[in-house]
Amino acid sequence: MPVAPIRASSRRHAVLLSGALVLALAACSGGPTAPEPETVSQHADVAVAKAAAPAPVVPPRWPLTGQSADAVVERPALAVKIENPKEVRPQTGLDQADVVWEQVVEGGITRFVAVYHSQVPEEIGPIRSVRPMDPAIAAPLRGIVAFSGGQQAFVRELGAAGLQLMSQDGGAAGFYRKKGVAPAPHNVYATPQTFWDAADADHAASPPAQFTFARTAERASAVLAGTPANELEVRMSGYSRPRWTFDTASGTWLRSEGDTPATARSGARLAAANVVALEVRLVDSGTKDPAGNPVPETVLVGSGEGVVVSQGRSLAVTWSKTSTDAVLTLAAPDGSPVALAPGVTWVELVPESSGTITVS
Structure with a gap:
């Protein structure tokens, strides 16, 4: 009293x-x-x-991972095209990306759009050319995209999406041919700091968040409303069948290429706090690669079904994207926004006509 x-x-x-x-x-x-x-x-x-109680101190968080930090460095997101045929594995710097998008290209092989922001690798590669779906992936980041080259129509679309382009074919600094890894054209590597140093005034700001993140892994939507899951198998094509297995010790999902554990050249296992597998339409872009193979295009403006795994749980989701530069959104079965666990996120763009997503 x-x-x-x-x-x-x-x-x-x-x-x-x-x-x-x-x-x-x-x-x-x-x-x-x-x-x-x-x-x-x-x-x-x-x-x-x-008198009102003092406001709680909320630590800053990296926008692409939702992870807290003492300070968040102001720099643009850097999206880099990394290839993924068997002969180039393991890739360099892939384990330091905040977000990785996997897409099917010609011949059923896959390529990555690896997005860097919270970490600065010393080296990244091998770097390859752009594809028609890349503007829809990279435009919401409002930053820099680095690639070896590409068909002029694809390159123009990237520029029209408001991104700053760093192209080896265009003479951008930072690219080089690395000896002792693979023959050309699979040996283009780069120093990412050079790209950041070249950011212009219109592309110097940190990116907006691309996903909604829970404050803790335990508050992620899949954990609160999902069902138990230990493995996510994704059939991208007859060539590419990545598999993700939940690791209780680290609280992450570990990637394998088929039955082979996937690692970076550093030796680190490729891992993610969240894997987002989305059913997408794959259409003929009407173009061919230099070898004469039809170039497919993943259609990302629209909506579809998918699944999200976080911790040892999975949740069915609906995805939607209203325009090329709009952020892709995820909704739970009850219509509420999906919150991911803080950490690295991989997005698998699975062709609905030929691919499969299996959770067990």
Whole structure:
């Protein structure tokens, strides 16, 4: 029970009684009227009691991972085209990306759009050419995209999407041919810091968040509303069948290429806090690669079904994207936004006509 108000009230009553006694005595003696008694205000005590509690200190978070940090460095997102045929594995720097998108290209092989922001690798590669779906992936980042080259129509679309282009064919600094890894054209590598140093004023800001993140892994939507899951198998094509297995010790999903554990050249296992597997339409872009193979295009403007795995749980989702530069959104079965676990996210763009997504 507060003590100060009680004492204040007691003093007030004491002063009032004392004043009344003085008045009575004065009336009897015919002397001068006593001064009005001094009252004791309780306003200070009330103000203290009503003072608002200090606002909690919320640490800054990296926008592409949702992970907290002492400070978030202001720099643009860097999206890099990394290839993925068997002969180039393991890739360099892939384990340091914040987000990795996997897409099917000609011949059923896959390529990655690896997005860097919270970490700065010393080296990344092998780097290859752009494809028609890359503007829809990279445009919402509003940053830099690095690639070896590409058909002029694809390159123009990237530029029209508001991105700063770093092209080896275009003469951008930072690219080089690396000896002892693979024959050309599979040996283009780069120093990413060179790309960041060349960012212009229109592409210097940090990216907006691309996903909604829970504050903790335990508050992720798949954990709260999903079902138990230990393995996610994705058939991208007859050539590419990545598999993700939940690792309880690290709380991450570990990637394998088929039955072969996937690693970076550093030796680190490729891992993700979240894997987002989306059913997408794959259409003929109407173009061919230099070898004469039709170039497919993943259609990302639209909507579809998918699944998200976080921790040891999975959740069915609906995805939607309203325009090339709009962020792709994920909704739970009840229509609520999906919150991912803080950390690295891999996005598998699985052709709905020929691919499969299996959770077990």
